[in-house]
Amino acid sequence: WSGPAAVAGALERAMDELLRRAVPATPVYELREKTPAPAEGQCADFVSFYGGLAEAAERAELLGRLARGFGVDHGQVAEQSAGVLQLRHQPREAAVLLQAEDRLRYALVPRYRGLFHHISKLDGGVRFLVRLRADLLEAQALKLVEGPHVREMNGVLKGMLSEWFSSGFLNLERVTWHSPCEVLQKISESEAVHPVKSWMDMKQRVGPYRRCYFFSHCSTPGEPLVVLHLALTSEISSNIQAIVKEHPPSETEEKNKIAAAIFYSISLTQQGLQGVELGTFLIKRVVKELQKEFPHLGTFSSLSPIPGFTKWLLGVLNAQAKDHGRSELFAESESKEISEILGGPVNETLKALLSSNEWVQSERLVRALQAPLMRLCAWYLYGEKHRGYALNPVANFHLQNGAVMWRLNWMADASLRGISSSCGLMVNYRYYLEDTAINSTAYLGSKTIKASEQVLSLVAQFQKNSKL
Amino acid sequence: WSGPAAVAGALERAMDELLRRAVPATPVYELREKTPAPAEGQCADFVSFYGGLAEAAERAELLGRLARGFGVDHGQVAEQSAGVLQLRHQPREAAVLLQAEDRLRYALVPRYRGLFHHISKLDGGVRFLVRLRADLLEAQALKLVEGPHVREMNGVLKGMLSEWFSSGFLNLERVTWHSPCEVLQKISESEAVHPVKSWMDMKQRVGPYRRCYFFSHCSTPGEPLVVLHLALTSEISSNIQAIVKEHPPSETEEKNKIAAAIFYSISLTQQGLQGVELGTFLIKRVVKELQKEFPHLGTFSSLSPIPGFTKWLLGVLNAQAKDHGRSELFAESESKEISEILGGPVNETLKALLSSNEWVQSERLVRALQAPLMRLCAWYLYGEKHRGYALNPVANFHLQNGAVMWRLNWMADASLRGISSSCGLMVNYRYYLEDTAINSTAYLGSKTIKASEQVLSLVAQFQKNSKL
Amino acid sequence: WSGPAAVAGALERAMDELLRRAVPATPVYELREKTPAPAEGQCADFVSFYGGLAEAAERAELLGRLARGFGVDHGQVAEQSAGVLQLRHQPREAAVLLQAEDRLRYALVPRYRGLFHHISKLDGGVRFLVRLRADLLEAQALKLVEGPHVREMNGVLKGMLSEWFSSGFLNLERVTWHSPCEVLQKISESEAVHPVKSWMDMKQRVGPYRRCYFFSHCSTPGEPLVVLHLALTSEISSNIQAIVKEHPPSETEEKNKIAAAIFYSISLTQQGLQGVELGTFLIKRVVKELQKEFPHLGTFSSLSPIPGFTKWLLGVLNAQAKDHGRSELFAESESKEISEILGGPVNETLKALLSSNEWVQSERLVRALQAPLMRLCAWYLYGEKHRGYALNPVANFHLQNGAVMWRLNWMADASLRGISSSCGLMVNYRYYLEDTAINSTAYLGSKTIKASEQVLSLVAQFQKNSKL
Amino acid sequence: WSGPAAVAGALERAMDELLRRAVPATPVYELREKTPAPAEGQCADFVSFYGGLAEAAERAELLGRLARGFGVDHGQVAEQSAGVLQLRHQPREAAVLLQAEDRLRYALVPRYRGLFHHISKLDGGVRFLVRLRADLLEAQALKLVEGPHVREMNGVLKGMLSEWFSSGFLNLERVTWHSPCEVLQKISESEAVHPVKSWMDMKQRVGPYRRCYFFSHCSTPGEPLVVLHLALTSEISSNIQAIVKEHPPSETEEKNKIAAAIFYSISLTQQGLQGVELGTFLIKRVVKELQKEFPHLGTFSSLSPIPGFTKWLLGVLNAQAKDHGRSELFAESESKEISEILGGPVNETLKALLSSNEWVQSERLVRALQAPLMRLCAWYLYGEKHRGYALNPVANFHLQNGAVMWRLNWMADASLRGISSSCGLMVNYRYYLEDTAINSTAYLGSKTIKASEQVLSLVAQFQKNSKL
Structure with missing residues (x-):
């Protein structure tokens, strides 16, 4: 007889087995640059196992085990800390202190960081990690998994994503009716602030007196990460229906009718990138773009909802x-x-x-x-x-x-x-x-x-x- | 009277003044996520000052001062180390230990890392850092600057570049006679192994029975980072002139004459990326690419020089x-x-x-x-x-x-x-x-x-x- | 008092005035290569006058006047015919006969051909002529204008369009969900055979087990002239709802399930190109394209409506x-x-x-x-x-x-x-x-x-x- | 014994045989729209036979035979001329006269026009006809072939090419150092006026204070038909070495130093397009382009050689x-x-x-x-x-x-x-x-x-x- 508990036990054993196999061992400090990358399959195993977990709770369980079981080796940290402290008391030359600190720094890197690092090199690996973090945030919100180890892992992931999604690697793309349908469909579906109702609704939001921009990562052009909608108006708008419902004054823009840019919607399309500061950068970049197109444009404002x-x-x-x-x-x-x-x-x-x-x-x-x-x-x-x-x-x-x-x-x-x-x-x-x-x-x-x-x-x- | 020494003194004072101004202060741990990015100008100052230093020795001097003066706060490190050690002896709940470790980790980040981080977000910032590291490596080789602080800074930079130039963000590009002249000129000039003599020489190296591939970063397509030349032959070549001098058997490739791929040149075009493992990945990617194009191709070999x-x-x-x-x-x-x-x-x-x-x-x-x-x-x-x-x-x-x-x-x-x-x-x-x-x-x-x-x-x- | 008749009279006078001004004079035979092109404005006048005629009947009237008033100079034709006939009876050297024939050929070119020729060189000129012919065909169908002169002009226009839209200048483009929304909207609106109902309907028609191709002219890429929809099936389809309503067997195509290509809709999007044989060429080109993609595909058939x-x-x-x-x-x-x-x-x-x-x-x-x-x-x-x-x-x-x-x-x-x-x-x-x-x-x-x-x-x- | 004469006789017989097979018959007037296109192979035969003729004299011979043997049916022309003349004397309704003229027009179309028409629809067919006309012009210049029939055929071809290479179908392309090497090599080789000596020479001619534009046909983008080089200067240049030898004042253009555009070279790259007026159109288009880039530019002049x-x-x-x-x-x-x-x-x-x-x-x-x-x-x-x-x-x-x-x-x-x-x-x-x-x-x-x-x-x- 094999009831739910037994099944759960089996799944947990499979998780432990997987993690043991997939998470690369941390080489000793001296060999850290002489250790070949783990075989591609090793990390890919984790990706496919994770992908096979249909339930949010199962994924949360796996992430919890990873965070708790493959973090920092506290003994190592303590040992290297002691080493550093000792040098404090018996001053030696700078090289010795710096190396001791570097050993300590190395000891403070959680082991799961190696897993994430190698996954990032797989085809589609970064995208996987973005989804993984989205799951992690959702699991925390739903209390499916908790505790300081998980919070720490979230911080580590956020730090890695922040390096990869640094503004130097983001491309600003403008959406028009000439953009691929796929992009417009994505934008349309991700518009949470003022939902898009139809094909023609969308056409208007990328038409005259409107702009729609997004950031994509340079490695995945055409894939919106964060989207900004704005209207070009004669004064600061006080009503949203005038923007998303009514028709613009004419089919061709007259520059002299444009005095203000009203940001009326900004949406993150990938929840895994929360906290990576994309929205702020997007507004800054778009302002620059608009100033290039309309040198005399001087008024910038949002028209924002007040959720809650x-x-x-x-x-x-x-x-x-x-x-x-x-x-x-x-x-x-x-x-x-x-x-x-x-x-x-x-x-x-x-x-x-x-x-x-x-x-x-x-x-x-x-x-x-x-x-x-x-x-x-x-x-x-x-x-x-x-x-x-x-x-x-x-x-x-x-x-x-x-x-x-x-x-x-x-x-x-x-x-x-x-x-x-x-x-x-x-x-x-x-x-x-x-x-x-x-x-x-x-x-x-x-x-x-x-x-x-x-x-x-x-x-x-x-x-x-x-x-x- | 203002002689060279006085001038040098002035320059050094200017350097110190610049670094004081340009290197962002490290926020206290509690405010690390609540501190706005430094003004764009602050880091841009460093870039333009550095760009204005015509002499390698001057640049080396600045980098030395940066490395020595803006590294880790050893007092902080010692203090946090002591904190961690204390918890070792008086066990508390995990959250407390993890936070102590995180504070220690934070203390171990050298202050100049913040400068590099913010420069990376400027337009062309990453490219600047690649050149800066090239200067640093050259200065070390020429003994213009030495010491453990500089070695540490080199390691920090290499680590950052390794994240940014991770294989997930590299695009494989093939060079042909349809590629922009700019690309072909760059490839031609960077070919150190078997120098290119003329326009027609280059045309042959991208023509039939030859392949030339490079990796570019997805944020700067068309800019070769590392270049691989290879010949498609019937057997493993034993002579380089047969590849770079003699004409190929015919103008159109006959697939059945192709049994081997001979890598005869691999060159890093950006010295600042030394140690970032681009060459190894490039060979792996090219092998995959060739297997797609020639499913029956089974022999892969280099024909390599023996410098020294x-x-x-x-x-x-x-x-x-x-x-x-x-x-x-x-x-x-x-x-x-x-x-x-x-x-x-x-x-x-x-x-x-x-x-x-x-x-x-x-x-x-x-x-x-x-x-x-x-x-x-x-x-x-x-x-x-x-x-x-x-x-x-x-x-x-x-x-x-x-x-x-x-x-x-x-x-x-x-x-x-x-x-x-x-x-x-x-x-x-x-x-x-x-x-x-x-x-x-x-x-x-x-x-x-x-x-x-x-x-x-x-x-x-x-x-x-x-x-x- | 100025009633409708007077207005009509005014419009007709304006038409005659315009045609006098806009239709270039035919140079005498000897100067035919030494006559500069008419000023751009001359032909552009016709385009804008025509564009300003809101009523189909007015446009038909103008076209009728053009056809009747600016055709061939019958006197010239007769004179040159007589010249040719005379040489028939008094044989001279070949050069003389050939030149007489060339003069006759020249005399047979209707004067309005010069107008069309020069319009074709304007920006958007060819597109204008396609629309003009669409109007002409519609006017003939509605009996707004009739007679042999109009039929002749239609023939001349069709001949010119046939040269310009020759298969050598047509590009085959495939429509997918990555195509610009503008293209998909046009395709969707021009689908007369089995109307498209929604965004998702359209997505299915360009998705797995379906193909949608069109011809565009090389001077206006992305603008469909004639569109072909087809389904990739295991056998010749006997029911259209199975193609446009039901979902395909799976999201990714399995090549071994594809044995037949079923053309289920072909639509000309520009009525002005009737008789230019685009449909026939499109089917031939698409068959070649499919054979390249599926070398073993052997069955080609339409599933056609029986209107009437x-x-x-x-x-x-x-x-x-x-x-x-x-x-x-x-x-x-x-x-x-x-x-x-x-x-x-x-x-x-x-x-x-x-x-x-x-x-x-x-x-x-x-x-x-x-x-x-x-x-x-x-x-x-x-x-x-x-x-x-x-x-x-x-x-x-x-x-x-x-x-x-x-x-x-x-x-x-x-x-x-x-x-x-x-x-x-x-x-x-x-x-x-x-x-x-x-x-x-x-x-x-x-x-x-x-x-x-x-x-x-x-x-x-x-x-x-x-x-x- | 088979001497040169016998061989020549054999070649001539092969030519006659080919022409009989390859040149499509002219359908009777009534069936002119009901005759299917000749099989692709029929016209392709001509193309490959012609391509196999290595000697200019042989190609000239074939073209001469085509011109003389497959022109207009003079009997038909005379008969239809008589028909038209008769109507002149016995007036009937317009439709009858117009149809008689149309029959005459149809009779005046040389049979070889059908061959050219169908070749134009083959892949690369138009390009073949351009080369064929280049051969024809060269053969006439070298007196390899002469006579009114050949002149007439040249005129017919020129007329067809003029329709196809109409300005509506030409794309203006600018050449820079980012253009494909293939394009730069072609431009460099076709520069007849002031020959290009090296890679760096070419780089300068597309660099700052210089412009290089060409027309390509929309069906073959990137293939220069006619090329224009110009210099942007402060006044009308009086010396060519100042343009093609000396270095420009600086690496980045200062708009306020630019007051004049000096066209210093215009070359047709395809001799078969002589007389098609590409050069004139190119200058006009480039002037418009320059006015867009430099609204205050007011001086346009050539600096031209005086050959002869x-x-x-x-x-x-x-x-x-x-x-x-x-x-x-x-x-x-x-x-x-x-x-x-x-x-x-x-x-x-x-x-x-x-x-x-x-x-x-x-x-x-x-x-x-x-x-x-x-x-x-x-x-x-x-x-x-x-x-x-x-x-x-x-x-x-x-x-x-x-x-x-x-x-x-x-x-x-x-x-x-x-x-x-x-x-x-x-x-x-x-x-x-x-x-x-x-x-x-x-x-x-x-x-x-x-x-x-x-x-x-x-x-x-x-x-x-x-x-x-």
Whole structure:
């Protein structure tokens, strides 16, 4: 009788067996340059075994075993550390100290790094490692695998990917209607921010007054890693449907109608490259490209979603309901007006309402909610923090890049998705090119958010009228 | 009064000033991911300052200062080492140990690595670093700069280049008469083994029954990094002029006349990539490419020069002349015959002769020297060692790749260059594809040289007839 | 007061004015090589004037005026004819006769040919002429313009286009999912035979076990002139839905499953190129291409629609109804069976039925109609003629190419379109490569149709059982 | 016994046999669209037979037979002419006349045109016809074949080539050092005006401050048909060595140093395309291209050789020597000065001198000859005519294009070739873009040469001081 446990045991034994065979041994320090590369098959075995694991949990199990079983030899590290320390006390010539440090450095390289290194040399090997890291991140998010060893392995992988996907090796490619269908299909499928509905929808997003760029790695041209969509407009857009739904003013671009570039979507297509800074570089490169094409173009801004705002708002409403039985988010007069329209207590009805998306049908309600939701959202973006940085990930991304939190826009995304996730609000992060370096440093270093008067004034209104 | 010393002092001050400004500071461990990249200009300064140094000695001076002044903070390393050691004695949970090790790892990264890392992201930055390493290697060879810090920096650079020029990012390109003139000119100029004389000479080397391949990095297509020339023949070639001088049998290749691929030249075009293993990979890739084009092709061999043989021989003759006043390299009968032809004592006349290249004019002499020079050369290749590996660098290269030392060829390179450097001898290193992995491991591990019967028999004759 | 007539008069005067200005004068014979080309603007005027005519009728009017007013100078032709005839009676040396003939030849060139010639040299000029001829053909079909002058001009244009679109200047291009979206959109829109429904539909038609090729002119690569779709199958297909609807057996092609190539759609995308023989050449080139890719592929056949069959059948039923009050198309037993099923007189109920497409819902009816409709269709294809050649245009096309009328397929196109136009019937024209030249000559010369036994036997059944 | 005559007879019989087989019969008028194309092999036979004829005389013989034996059917032409004439006298409706003319037109098409037409559809067929016409022109020049039939065939071929090589089908390609070596080798070999000496010579001609463009046919990209070299300078060049020998001012072009484009070489690479007007179109296209790259560039001129001037001068000297025993080309004072320098009678010594090229060594002589040779050359270019047009072919080419004869330059080509062919003189033909159309018409129509004041003044001096 062989039940699930026995099967699992068999699989685990197979994993251990595989790892023993596939992970190259670390040569002793003296022979590190005299050891031939492992046979191609050795590392390819790992790739095909891994590829054969259909379940995320199985892959997570294998990665966990790799991380825990084939990391650093702590004994070696301790021994070499002692060697270095001893030299500290008995000074010798520089060469001796430097070599001791180099031995220590060598000892600190986890053994699985050798496996990744050799896989990277296989055909399609780098691509495999990108997918492997995507699996690893997902497994961590789903708690399929945990612990410091796995975190360390993730860091090692990220470091390797950062070297390989360095900006010197990225090609900027522009997507047009002349691009291969394969590329357009990929771009279309990866567009998470404002989904593409049809062939013609896509044609418009690469047509006049629009640009779509992506980075590909020089070894895999035509394969998008990170994609940026933008619109060329006469002023900073405050509404997304005007960009992705309405037709452009004409079939041929008139340069004198173009004064602003509005980044309205940026998507990473390969989750395994999270943290590799592709988005930031892409925006910088595209700005340069646009300046070449339109020397007089001077205004650069995003039109960004605010994912999580509705959820945060519902959370706050909930909490307040529990604590006080009433909302302190609204001014007296606001509460009254809203109650009248809704015919019930603000908090409870509002909670139901925000979940249902139907409130946008009532013009009166839309008008009544504008002021309070604008200031609440301003606070959410500006005041809510995670380890001192902006809680909202899109805000954090643009602020890291040195953009200014520039303008909140009411009823900027009237799509079902826009209403559900952020009550229809969107925000512009504006890039003043001469200031982005300073802003970025200020944000990363002292966690200071640069915001426009509109935003700051909304925040002030929040502080005056709402309590959390 | 401002003399050379003052000028030199000024330059050195300028160097220190530049390095202080250009080399990015290392962020503290906690902020290592929250520190924005240095401004582009900061690293670009270094590139342009370096570019402005016209003298090799000046560049060497700058590199020396960089290596010595911006390496590892030994205090930090010692501190973190102590931290790791302490945990060894007071065991805590894994996370704590792993983090301590990671801090130590971070402390072991030399500060100049950050400079190189950021330069690599500039336009043309990687290319600059390749040239910088070429300068560094040359400066070390010329003793313009020395010491363990410089050796360490060279190792760090080599490691970075090895990641970037990993085989996954190399493109194999074939050169034909349709390739850009720029590429053909570069290939022609970089051909060190058998120099190209004219436009038509080059046309023949990329024409029928010949192949010329190179690796380029995917970010700079069309730029040869390492070049391989080969001839498609009916049997293993024993003479280089038949390849580079004589015309091929016909203008169109007949597949059934092709049974062997003879690698007759492999050259690294970028000295800064020494040690990055491009040559070995190139041979492997080209073999695969040829197998695709000619599925029945089964014989792969080099026809290689033996640089240094004449020099070694003259050294031996010299030494013996000093020690014994007579040669023990030749058998009695040989000495006698050579003396007769030359009309003088073997050693002395031979030394003069080998330096002058004229001996090839005498058929009798050529005949008389064949047996002794063949066995001496076999010994030179097979028996002379450097740290246990073959002294001759070409031999060492092919043996590392797993080739067999297969056949010595008499009068194989009758060019002036061939006579001067190796008495006209050449050697075939043969690649038995199924054995290269084993041979390579045996050579690298136990320093065993795999040789054919011809070679072994010549070595045996040497051991019987000659004394060193 | 300026009514429509006055406007029309104004437009006609503008046309005459334009033609006077734009059509280059014919130089006298002696200066024919010493006359500079007309200014670019002169012919460009015609192009832009023509482009500004929004109505088909207006364009037809202009073309009519051009054909009638700027043709051959009949007086000149007569004069030169007389010159030639005179030499016939008073023989002189050859040079004199040849020159007289050359003058006559020169006189026979219509003046508008000069206009077309110079337009062809403008940027986009040839493309303009292709569209102009498309207009001309459409205008003739709609009787917007008529007469011998227009027919002559059409012939002249066709002759010029035939020189320019000669097979030596056509490039065969294969469409895949890597082709530009623009190309795939064009192909998709021009597919008249079996319409493309969606992006994924198109992806399948260029995917595994399918091929899509087109000819482009070498001056406009990527612009399809004529498109051929084909399926790679194990045997000659008898059903179109199996090709355009069902999924292929697997994602990667297995060469050993491919024994036949089935051309299932060929469409001219530019109507102005009618009669230029592109389709015939395309099939020949594609066959060569396939033979290169699949050396063992031996079976080539079309799976073709039979446009017009239902219409012809309804016409025959109508005529018989008028003439005899009863159908002589069916055998006694057939009539009886059909009547029973339909519950009414064959002819009338059948006519209603065939117009409505609903009969395919009744299995019994489908079975009852198979035999009679098969033989009627065989007769329609084989026996119905126009000037001695097959009346059905698709049949005529393939027979001209030398194909054999090979197999009629019952319920081969169950789409609404297939049922309406040909009662669901389709036919295979098979290409026996070694015989196509002979078959083509026989068909074009003596109007003999080569047909298979199945087809001939159906025709014989028709002749036995049906009367027209 | 089979001597040369018998062999020749055999070859001729083989030719007749081939032509009978290979030249397609002309279908009767009614079947002209219903006749299938001849089998591919039929026309390919002609191509391979022709290719097998090694001797120019043999090829000429075959072409002569083709021209004489497969031209127009004069009987048919006469018959159809009569038909047309009859209608002239008995008017019928237009359709009848137009058809009669069309029959006549059809009868006037030589039968060999069908052969050429079908050859053009073969792979490489058009290229074959270009070579065939080159042979035909050469054979006519060498008098290997003569007569009106051959002239007619040449005209027919030229007409066909003109359609195929129409400017709409030509691609402009720029040559740089990145172009394929094959292209650069072809360009280098075809440069007849100022021969290319080495690889580096060629590199300079495609380097900074230089441009090299060619036309290729769209069906054979990368194959130069006609090549134009030009220099970008600050003013109109007066010396060719400054262009092809001296190094450009710097490695990177500074746009503000570029005020003029000097066409210094234009060569047809395919002699079979003589008379097809490629050169004229190429200059026009290149001017447009340059204007796009350098919007402020305003000066366009050639720096042209004057082939034939020395020969013409020697002829004149000879003739005068015969007629008068003395030269009337020089003014009294000039004759005296030259005689003094030479120490002998002007005419005779000058004749010897001009043949030997040594006179340029004497500064005094060079000074003495400048004035008389300048005015004689001006007359040669401006006053010497062939059928009313400039005798000098280069002058005729540029004048047809509408250029102005702008400046004669003394000692402009000091190469051996320059001295021999035109006493070192060169001339600028300047293109005033706004006037070229008018100038061209004036030259072609009324044979008027537009010249600058310098040229006209030299001509006046000639008329005053020299007699022919």
